[in-house]
Amino acid sequence: SAVISQKPSRDICQRGTSLTIQCQVDSQVTMMFWYRQQPGQSLTLIATANQGSEATYESGFVIDKFPISRPNLTFSTLTVSNLSPEDSSIYLCSAGREMNTGELFFGEGSRLTVL
Amino acid sequence: SQKIEQNSEALNIQEGKTATLTCNYTNYSPAYLQWYRQDPGRGPVFLLLIRENEKEKRKERLKVTFDTTLKQSLFHITASQPADSATYLCALPSSNTGKLIFGQGTTLQVKP
Numbered sequence: 001s002a003v004i005s006q007k008p009s010r011d012i013c014q015r016g017t018s019l020t021i022q023c024q025v026d027s028q029v030t031m032m033f034w035y036r037q038q039p040g041q042s043l044t045l046i047a048t049a050n051q052g053s054e055a056t057y058e059s060g061f062v063i064d065k066f067p068i069s070r071p072n073l074t075f076s077t078l079t080v081s082n083l084s085p086e087d088s089s090i091y092l093c094s095a096g097r098e099m100n101t102g103e104l105f106f107g108e109g110s111r112l113t114v115l
Numbered sequence: 116s117q118k119i120e121q122n123s124e125a126l127n128i129q130e131g132k133t134a135t136l137t138c139n140y141t142n143y144s145p146a147y148l149q150w151y152r153q154d155p156g157r158g159p160v161f162l163l164l165i166r167e168n169e170k171e172k173r174k175e176r177l178k179v180t181f182d183t184t185l186k187q188s189l190f191h192i193t194a195s196q197p198a199d200s201a202t203y204l205c206a207l208p209s210s211n212t213g214k215l216i217f218g219q220g221t222t223l224q225v226k227p
Contacts, residue, residue, distance in 0.1 A: 004158070033214070042204065042219040043159070058214075092158050103149065104215060106158030 002027050006093050006107035013083050013114050020079045021110045023093030028073040029105075034066070035092040037109070043092065049076040083114045117142045117210060119218035121203075127224045128195055136190040136221045138205035145207040148181055148188050153202045153220065162203075163190075195225045 003026040013019050023032065032049040047068055048056040055068035070076040080087050093107040120139045128134050138148070147166045151159035165172045165181045165188065172179045178191040192199050202220040209216050 035217075043217040045214055045216070048214065094158070103161035103164065104151075104159075106160070108156070108158050 002029055002095055002097070002105040004093055004095055004105055004107035006110050008110055009108060010111040011113070013112065015083055015085065015114060017083055018079055018081045019083065019112055020077050021091055021093070023076045023078070023095075023107055025074045025095050025105075029095040029097055030073075031096045032070055032076045033094045033096075033104070034068060034076070034078045035094060035106075037090045037092060039089075046078070046091075049078075080112065083112075085114045088112055088114045117216065119143075119205060119207060119216060121205060121218040121221045123219060123221070125222040125224055127226065130196060130225055130227050132195055134192040134195045134199065134223050134225070136203050136223065138188040138190070138218055140186050140207060143186065143207055143210060144183070145210075147208065148179075149206045149215070150177075150179060150188075150190050151204045151206060151217075153204060159204055159217075192223070195223075197225045197227050199223060200225050 005024045007022050034046040035043040036046055037043050045058045046061045046066055049068050049070035051070045065081055067079045090109040090111050092109045094104045096102045096104045118141045147164055149164045150162045152162055153159040163172055163174055163179050165179045167183055176193045180189045202222045204220040205218045206215045
């Protein structure tokens, strides 16, 4: 298994500012992903964090709004930029070892509230 | 477009009974399907994976079936306990990217 630590666990931010979420995995993993989960909703994949290169974004998500870094195999950051109340959500970091069929491990999530 | 459907209504059952949750999908031919458990304020936790050539998979009190003709998976918890109360999510790989797409989840409440 893999243990994923995310911080901050929660934050309240003002409109127009940015928040950076950090994700640390306790062991080397092949894949790292960022998901968003809005209240009462399921998880929506934002992007795949690629080590040493630009992240791969899903439809509806762009780098300018959600810049992602992954400098090594165990660490990634997600920044949510130019915050608006619509960005209020839980952001989840996940990691996996196998490209196909492997289970995903999740962090506890970072709850963002934008005022 | 690809769609995953889970019953959005909460499932309430009595302790000791078997809980059955449903995951239906359309426009998919997934090679496998996964089930996760999510507790309030926590990230999802992997429970089981079932492949397209497997009809049934068991793990302790959990049983998952996978019917590729009906495009449906059933998730059973036998001898349910209040500690089983949580939201259960099914997930399938996207046909385009292979990345996991999650259903909306079904909340199970087991009453003592």
